[in-house]
Amino acid sequence: MQLNTIKEADLKGKRVLIRVDFNVPLKNGVVTDNTRIKAALPTVQYILEQGASLVVMSHFGRPKGQKNPDFSMAPIAKEFEKLLGKPVKLASDVIGSEVETEVKALKPGEVLLLENVRFYKEEEANDPEFAKTLASYGDIYCNDAFGTAHRAHASTEGVSHYLPSYAGFLIEKEVKFMAPLLENPEKPFVAIIGGSKVSSKITVLESLVKTCDTIVIGGGMAYTFLSVLGNKIGKSLFEPDYVDTAKAFLEKAKEKGVKVILPVDNVCAREFSETAEPVLVNSDDISDDLMGMDIGPKTVALITDSLKDAKSVVWNGPMGVFEFDAFAKGTEAVAKALAASNATTVVGGGDSVAAINKFGLASKISHVSTGGGASLEFLEGKTLPGIKALEK
Numbered sequence: 001m002q003l004n005t006i007k008e009a010d011l012k013g014k015r016v017l018i019r020v021d022f023n024v025p026l027k028n029g030v031v032t033d034n035t036r037i038k039a040a041l042p043t044v045q046y047i048l049e050q051g052a053s054l055v056v057m058s059h060f061g062r063p064k065g066q067k068n069p070d071f072s073m074a075p076i077a078k079e080f081e082k083l084l085g086k087p088v089k090l091a092s093d094v095i096g097s098e099v100e101t102e103v104k105a106l107k108p109g110e111v112l113l114l115e116n117v118r119f120y121k122e123e124e125a126n127d128p129e130f131a132k133t134l135a136s137y138g139d140i141y142c143n144d145a146f147g148t149a150h151r152a153h154a155s156t157e158g159v160s161h162y163l164p165s166y167a168g169f170l171i172e173k174e175v176k177f178m179a180p181l182l183e184n185p186e187k188p189f190v191a192i193i194g195g196s197k198v199s200s201k202i203t204v205l206e207s208l209v210k211t212c213d214t215i216v217i218g219g220g221m222a223y224t225f226l227s228v229l230g231n232k233i234g235k236s237l238f239e240p241d242y243v244d245t246a247k248a249f250l251e252k253a254k255e256k257g258v259k260v261i262l263p264v265d266n267v268c269a270r271e272f273s274e275t276a277e278p279v280l281v282n283s284d285d286i287s288d289d290l291m292g293m294d295i296g297p298k299t300v301a302l303i304t305d306s307l308k309d310a311k312s313v314v315w316n317g318p319m320g321v322f323e324f325d326a327f328a329k330g331t332e333a334v335a336k337a338l339a340a341s342n343a344t345t346v347v348g349g350g351d352s353v354a355a356i357n358k359f360g361l362a363s364k365i366s367h368v369s370t371g372g373g374a375s376l377e378f379l380e381g382k383t384l385p386g387i388k389a390l391e392k
Contacts (some may be wrong), residue, residue: 001175001179001387001391002182002221002391002392003166003167003170003171003172003175003387003390003391003392004164004165004167004390004391004392005166005172005238006043006046006047006142006166006167006169007046007080007165008140009140009142009164010049010131010164011047011050011052011140012050012051012052012108013051013052013108014052014053014138014139014141015052015054015055015103015106015137015138015140016047016052016053016054016055016138016139016141016142016143016169017134017135017138017140017141017159017163018040018043018044018047018054018056018141018142018143018144019058019141019142019143019144019145019148019155019156019386020037020040020044020056020057020058020144020145020168021036021039021040021058021059021144021145021146021147021148021370021371022036022037022040022058022060022073022076022080023036023058023059023060023061023147023148024036024037024076024079025059025091025310026076028314029075030075031075031076031078031079034079034083034372036147036370037076037079037080037083038083039080039170039370040144040168040170041083041084042169042170043142043144043168043169043170043310044056044111045084046169047142048086048109050134051109052108052140052166053106053107053108053109053110053111053112054106054110054111054112054265055103055106055112055114055137055138056080056088056111056112056113056114056119057114057117057134057155057353058073058076058114058116058145059116059117059118059123059134059148059155059201060073060076060111060116061116061118062118063116063118063207064118064121064364065118065119065121065122065123065124066119067115067119068078068119071116071118071119072115072116072351073113073115073116074090074115075092076113077089077113078166079224080110080113086109086111087110087111088111088112088113088356088363089110089111089112089113090112090113090115091103091112091113091114091115091118092115093114093115094114094115094116094117094119094120094123094134095120095130095133095134099114099137099258099261100137102138102257103137107225108228111357112138117134117153117154117155122154123154123155124151124153124154125154126152126153126154126157126158127154127158127197128158128161128345130154130158131154131155131158131159131161131162132162132292134154134155134159134255135158135159135161135162135163136156136162138163138370139163139164140163140164140165141160141162141163141164141165141166141167142165142166142167142168142170143156143160143165143166143167143171143172143386143389143390144167144168144169144170144256145171145359145370145386146170146171146174146369146370146374146375146386147370147372147373147374148329148371148374148386149171149374149384149385149386149387150371150373150377150378150382150384150385150386151283151386152372152385152386156385156386156389157385157386157388158202158387158388160243160262166390167224167390168389171386171387171390172346173366173367174369174370174371174374175387176204176365176374177344177346177367178346178348178367178369178375178378178379179189180311180312180381181208181211181314181346181379182207182210182211182379182381183211184211184380185211185212185311186311186312186343186344187213187311187312188213188214188309188310188311188312189211189212189213189214189215189310189311189312189313189314190212190213190214190215190306190307190310190312190313190314190343191208191212191214191216191309191313191314191315191316192216192218192303192313192314192315192316192317192319192334193205193215193216193217193218193221193315193316193317193349194217194219194221194222194315194316194317194318194319194320194331194352195217195219195220195317195318195349196219196220196221196237197220197221197223197237197239198221198224198239198242198246199239199241199242200226200307201221201316201317202242202245202246202249202255203380204316204376205217205249206249206252206378207379207381208260208314208379209249209252209256209258210256211257212258213257213258214258214259214261214310215253215259215260215261215272216260216261216262216303216306217260217262217315218263218299218303218318218319218320218330218334219318219319219320220236220237220292221237221239221319221364222237222262222263222292222295223236223237223238224238224242224243224246225246225249225250225262225263226235226263226283227243228243228247228250229250229262231283231284231286232284232285232286232287232288233286233292233327234286234287234289234290234291234292235288235289235290235291236286236290236291236292237266237291237292245374249318251305251332255347259306261299261302261303261306262283263283263286263296263299264282264283264288264296264298264299265280265281265282265283265291265294265295265296265297265298265299265312266280266281266282266283266292266293266294266295266296267279267280267292267294267295267296267320267326267327268280268281268286268290268291268292268293269290269291269293269327270289270291271291272288272291272293272321273324274323274324274325274326276293276324276326277324278293278294278327280296280297281296282296282298293320293321293324293327293368294319294320294321294322294328294329294330294331294332294363295319295320295326297329300329300330300333300334300337303333303334303337304333305336307338307341310341311343311344311345312337312343312344312346313338313341313343313344313345313346313364314345314346314347314348314379315338315345315346315347315348315352316347316348316349316352316375316379317349317351317352318331318352318355319331319334320352322351322355322358323356328355329359331355332355332359335355335356335359335361336359336361337366338364339361339364339365340364343366344366344367345365345367346365346366346367346369347365347367347368347369348365348369348371348372348375348376348378348379349369349372349375353368353369353372356368374386
């Protein structure tokens with residue numbers, strides 16, 4: 001997958017329209033986690049250093065196509081200005097004559113942040129006229145919002161039809177780490193897939209079985225697979241509609257010579273609660289009054305062992321209810337094993353990224369993806385409209 005990258009563009013004296021992902025958490029009008037803003041800074045700074053001016057687009061929250069002051073970019077503009085270390089002007093709107101005047105007044109090195117693009121329903125509808133108006137703000141389009149690359153919206157895909165389009169450094173990095181996992185991973189390749197439901201991860205499993213040597217299945221979704229193998233799973237999460245799918249997947253993996261690791265022991269509880277008493281049981285011994293909440297130490301040892309010689313590892317989804325400290329040990333152990341591995345390690349998906357951050361291990365992972373849904377769809381082998389628009 002070859003992308004047009006921003007370093008290939010002649011930016012001097014140009015106006016660059018950039019799509020970023022500044023959909024950050026706020027509390028009392030203050031940004032509480034600025035990771036996504038920081039992630040866009042290298043591209044933003046590079047563009048400004050080349051002597052361009054910048055029109056910045058992002059969405060924030062879900063204003064449902066209505067102008068709503070609760071979803072204004074104003075607090076985000078303040079944080080962006082602070083991190084960038086130079087003035088950021090917040091536009092009066094997204095479209096309209098006043099915005100056009102503000103855009104035209106930009107001088108090289110100056111930054112204008114548009115209001116929330118989702119204030120207009122035309123954004124999510126990928127309306128061509130709306131996209132054309134946005135495109136009129138720039139000579140060049142740069143997309144650096146991997147988190148929304150799986151959406152064909154006006155600001156992520158529509159504008160690319162009207163302007164020369166390039167990937168920012170963040171999207172370039174995401175593709176550099178993710179694409180080889182589907183196309184030509186360094187072997188042995190281990191995938192660790194967790195999360196609560198088979199239904200939300202089966203497409204990822206079916207995509208990865210084509211290139212993997214070992215697939216680890218953990219989290220609530222593992223119990224549907226364990227039931228297929230004839231284990232009693234008590235009150236654990238179970239999706240009866242996915243029994244045949246799980247069975248077919250295990251058969252396919254066997255056929256391809258892919259090793260599948262399922263939990264051999266589990267930390268269970270009698271109720272789904274933070275204060276529930278943890279009970280350690282083997283996978284063939286979950287009584288009717290128990291539910292699986294985490295993987296046990298024997299399973300952790302199997303996973304750690306599978307990582308010893310690995311050259312590529314991808315992790316998507318926690319191994320248990322890691323939000324509850326008593327049931328976070330499996331996820332923490334897997335995170336630590338990944339951090340200690342010599343392999344190229346890629347962590348994608350909101351919960352696994354949250355786990356890596358919770359245990360303070362992000363700096364020891366080769367690549368922590370910035371896009372939850374986008375990284376999941378990428379691993380499913382789907383075409384991401386926002387990325388496709390940037391391909392050579």
